Amino acid sequence: MSAPAYESALLRTARWRPWEFVIWAVAFALPLAMPSHSLLVNEIAIVALFAMSLDLILGYTGIVSLGHAAFFGFGAYAAALFAKLVMPDPTVGLVFATVLSALLGLVASVTILRGSDLTRLMVTLGTALLLLELANKLDWLTGGADGLQGVVMGPVLGLFEFDLYGRTAAWYSLAVMLVLFLVMRRIVHSPFGATLKAIRDNRLRAMAIGIPVVSRLAVVYTVAAGIAGAAGALLAQTTGFASLDVLAFDRSADVLLMLVIGGVGWLYGGVTGAIVFKLLQNWLSSVTPQYWMFWIGLILVLLVLVGRDRLLKPWTWFGMGKKKGGAA
């Protein structure tokens, strides 16, 4: 391929499609159209952002992480404590939490550079557990097992008060999500993003053609941690509460599940997965409040047995028969 040809190919994949504008317009119209569901919209926007940040390292870079909630929870506590101890302005708190989580990600990125998938699973899980223990034991700061209560947020940008129905919260979360989505979209479609995919597909080959693998991994882990922290901060700010549950293993597992339902290596996969997962969770927990974990487990098992890349393409479920080779 000559240089202009691949340049235009890269640009073509990066171009905005018409349906993308529609989707975002619909998302922002939702709190107006269905005011009673604003809280759900807010929640979905937050977990979708969280899932996208995981996609950045899992789908685009191929790092299996069981402890992404570490950054989510860290951001949540950072934002809540900032609001409580320093100042109640949401935007400043958000930036503060994001930067702090990114710094934590930079430090933690040292742990994912070496070893096999199992080692990475363990150190990411270990990092999240370490933070969970810390948040539990430092109860004079974090409230321990009771959670951090009494977080009062000021109005967004000094103009919009958070209301009881969560409309401001929904728009606030959607706006932050859109901004960070644009950032991530820019990253994954840039040459930098292309090198990440090269590392995912074959690390040795990526190294051989001169991609600085270690620094790329560190950078992408830092960015993903920062964005996950932002998602956590949004949760703490819009609910006015942070508890140990934001750091729990369940949260890491849930976000992994969302991403896998929606499809990895595709930013909208995180969004789709978050919507499906949250609606499913709402529905299942109203049908069987106590045992929805069973159904989630069943979905996971079926998902893998069917082949997760085919779940989004129902027309391939039947007829095609057995095709050799699983997901990448």
Place this chain on the structure above:
Amino acid sequence: MLTILFDGIAYGMLLFVLAVGLAVTLGLMNFINLAHGAFAMAGGYLTVFAMQKFGVPFLACLPLAFIVVALAGAVLERTLYRPMYGKPHLDQVLFSIGLAFMAVAAVDYFVGSSQQNLHLPEWLRGRTEIGDGATLLGMGHYRLFIIGVCAVLTVVLQLILSKTRFGSRLRAAVDDPRVAAGLGINVNIVFMLTFAVGSGLAGLGGALGAEILGLDPTFPLKYMIYFLIVVSVGGTSSITGPLAAALLLGIADVAGKYFIPKMGAFTVYLLMILILMWRPQGLFTRKGGR
């Protein structure tokens, strides 16, 4: 002092029996099985019910737990696990965690979420003390029993893996399934037996550990992390690696909780991260192979 060391060793030995099955499936078959704790839980519940409902003596429950769980493992291996071997690790993680979730919810549904108690026979309840003052060594009889059982198991397993024909077949099947099959080894059978024994060991561990670790439906998730730590820190090439890791972990956990109770499980996680950063493949790794 010595008592802490003793309790730590007993705890470590118990972890070893629980985790060694995982070391076998994960290390030898390269399958990340997060549902391993569910097999252990099955063994624990089996023992509790056999003793409460049918009055089976405790000693008879242990082999029972092993055999029943091993059979269940064999069935599951044949039906569900086998298609997963060639899949990427992410798929294996999702699949097995899904199984663990299902087990947790199912046990909750059928048995209830309350903690189950195991009633030990009289002769296992006592406690012997040797020495006094700083060198006091208090040995609970049940812990002594656990150490004994585990020591025997370790030796037997090591002998099976290194000295028997089955052991060499297994190692061959792991190193290169295609060549092994070409040499006339039935790789499928070998893997199924291995998986069954691994699950059975988990069941036995669950039966032994129900009294010390506690038994409730969240067991698989609560202890999953400990099993994984033992295997990943110990390395997966031999029996000695996980054994050393389990002892280290057990002693560190008991001592940590005794001397710095404020830190809780913090010590263990920190230790694991540091060890894995220092030696990403675990403390003891086999050269060659893959």
